Amino acid sequence: MIRELVAVTIESSGDRLLQAADGGEGLATARAQRPDIIFLDINMPVMDGFAVCQALKSDPETRGISIVMLTALGADADRARAKRLGADDYFTKPFSPLTLLRKVDQVLGSRGGPTTR
DSSP: OHHHHHHHHHHHTTOBOOOOSSHHHHHHHHHHHOOSEEEEOSSOSSSOHHHHHHHHHTSTTTTTSEEEEEESOOOHHHHHHHHHTTOSEEEESSOOHHHHHHHHHHHHTTTOSOOBO
16 A cells, blocks of 8 residues: 555656665565665565665665665664665655655755656
8 A cells, every 4th residue: 555655746846756666576576676765664475674775785786776775673773773784764654745755855866866766
């Protein structure tokens, strides 16, 4: 359900959105498509968001992709771990679509140009 909300929100802003059903698919899609920004839930099947983040940020080919953890886990320890693994930002559920779009603009603001999310 959250994926659907993110999809509607991002696509309504005119950006292209790629989706993955689990962490393994997300990692493969990110490596193949190289989006500008990735929203990762921590609790995903196959690979959790921490593992996907670490894999992407440790790979020279994908480390420049902005990663926003989008999760229900709001504990300081989870935020610190995400930051340590290279996440660019941390966003907790629930959220409003407008706040999500502001977060995208904030994270990508300095990049300019068209985006693939």
